[in-house]
Amino acid sequence: MGNIHIKSLNIESFRGIKNLKLENFTGINIFSGINNSGKTSILEILQTSGNPCSPYVWTSFDRAGEATSPIFERILDLFPTSEDKLEIAYSKDDDINGVSSIKLKADITKEKTIKREYCKEAHIECEPEEEYSEVEMIRLHTDFIYNGKIEDAFNVFNVTRFDNFVENVEKLYNKYQTLYLPSSINYEINPFITKIFSDNKSHKELISVLQLFDDDIIDIVPTVRDYSMPFPLKNTYQVRSKKFGRLVPFGVYGDGVRKAFYFVVSVLATKDGILLIDEFETAIHTSVMTKLFTWIFKACKKYNVQLFLTTHSKEALQKVLALNSDSDLKDEITLYTLYKIDGKNVARRLSAERAIEADENFGQELR
Numbered sequence: 001m002g003n004i005h006i007k008s009l010n011i012e013s014f015r016g017i018k019n020l021k022l023e024n025f026t027g028i029n030i031f032s033g034i035n036n037s038g039k040t041s042i043l044e045i046l047q048t049s050g051n052p053c054s055p056y057v058w059t060s061f062d063r064a065g066e067a068t069s070p071i072f073e074r075i076l077d078l079f080p081t082s083e084d085k086l087e088i089a090y091s092k093d094d095d096i097n098g099v100s101s102i103k104l105k106a107d108i109t110k111e112k113t114i115k116r117e118y119c120k121e122a123h124i125e126c127e128p129e130e131e132y133s134e135v136e137m138i139r140l141h142t143d144f145i146y147n148g149k150i151e152d153a154f155n156v157f158n159v160t161r162f163d164n165f166v167e168n169v170e171k172l173y174n175k176y177q178t179l180y181l182p183s184s185i186n187y188e189i190n191p192f193i194t195k196i197f198s199d200n201k202s203h204k205e206l207i208s209v210l211q212l213f214d215d216d217i218i219d220i221v222p223t224v225r226d227y228s229m230p231f232p233l234k235n236t237y238q239v240r241s242k243k244f245g246r247l248v249p250f251g252v253y254g255d256g257v258r259k260a261f262y263f264v265v266s267v268l269a270t271k272d273g274i275l276l277i278d279e280f281e282t283a284i285h286t287s288v289m290t291k292l293f294t295w296i297f298k299a300c301k302k303y304n305v306q307l308f309l310t311t312h313s314k315e316a317l318q319k320v321l322a323l324n325s326d327s328d329l330k331d332e333i334t335l336y337t338l339y340k341i342d343g344k345n346v347a348r349r350l351s352a353e354r355a356i357e358a359d360e361n362f363g364q365e366l367r
Helices: 039-048 071-076 115-122 192-197 200-210 255-269 286-302 314-325 352-362
Strands: 006-014 017-022 028-033 086-094 098-114 134-146 149-157 178-181 217-222 237-241 274-277 306-311 333-341 344-351
Touching: 006 039, 017 039, 017 344, 028 039, 028 314, 039 178, 039 274, 039 306, 071 134, 071 149, 098 115, 115 134, 178 255, 192 200, 192 217, 192 255, 200 217, 200 255, 200 286, 255 274, 255 286, 286 306, 286 314, 306 314, 314 333, 314 352, 333 352, 344 352
Parallel strands: 028 306, 028 333, 178 274, 274 306
Antiparallel strands: 006 017, 006 086, 086 098, 098 134, 134 149, 217 237, 333 344
8 A cells, every 4th residue: 555645634723624633544535424524624634735835735725716716815714713813733644754733823914005005916006196195904914834933924915916925945844746626527637638648558548438438439639720819728628539520529528528537637647646536426427436436546556646535425435435345455445424523523434344334234324
C-alpha cells in the first residue's frame, strides 16, 4: 500500500467542523454521512494539505457560487461561525513532512483611507474631484502559521475585486500535489490533458475507459479549427466513433462519459499525489460504476495516488466497497461515516470488509 501520503488528519476548527480526528487512512478513503456532516469540508482541508500556507489554495474552493463571490467573503466564510475568534486550525501526518500543524488567524478592522485607494482596490474609476475625499474600508488580515511560525500573511478589503497575492516562494515544508474534483460536470482540466494526449499509453487508457460507456468510441482529440477567432476559447474535444462518419463534438455525449473523461485525466495527472472527488456517483450510472471504479482504484494504486471520495448514495457506496474482494485492492478501501452528536463531529471508521458485514448482517446505515 505505497499510495498512503496522508496518514491522519485532526481538524480542530474549520467551517462547521470542530475537533474531528480521522486516523489510519489507507490508499482509498470514502466519506459518507448526511447533509452538513462535513464531507466536503474534509476534502477542502485535504486540498490545502499539499501547500497549506498558500493564499491561492485557500481561496480556490469550488463550492456553488463561491468562485464568483468577492475575495473578502470567500476568505471570511472559511472560518467557523460559532466562534468569536477567526481561526482555522488542523494538523496532519504526511509521508514527506511528518506531523505538522497549520493555523490561519484573522482579524477585522475598519480603516480610513482616501477615495483614490478605495477605487484602486475596487478596480473602478475614481472621479478626480473625489480622489482625496475620506472613505472607510474594512480590512481582513490573515496570518498563515506553520508549526508555530508565521509563514505568510495577506490583507484584503471588503471592496477588493481581484486577488493579487504575492506568495512566498520559499516554504518551511515540502509541497505535494492535490487535485480536487467538484461534483459538477467540469472537464476543462488543462494543462493536464495535454500531457495525456502526448503520451500514447495514457491516451490508450483514456480511450479504454470511455469505451465502457460507448464501445463505438475510437479516439478523442483536441478540437482543431481551420479559422481564427478574435477572442480566446476554452479547449474543446472531438470524438471519432464507428457510428459517425466524421469527428463529432465531445458535447454530444452525456454527462456520464464526460465525468469519466474527467476522472481518468485527473488520476493520470495526479501521479504521486492526492486526488479528491466530491460526490463521486454524480452522473455515473450504476451499470458502469463497478468497471469504472475498478479502473480508477487500480490506476490510483499503480500511479501512487491516494484517493479520497465522498458520496450520498447507498447503492454507489455498496458497489465501490464490494471492490475490496479484488485481490489487487484488498485492504485498500476504508469507509468513514460522519455524524454530528450533540453538536460534535464524530467519525466511525470501518474497513470495506467490516462495512459490508455491518450492512448485510446488521442492516447498519453506512451513509
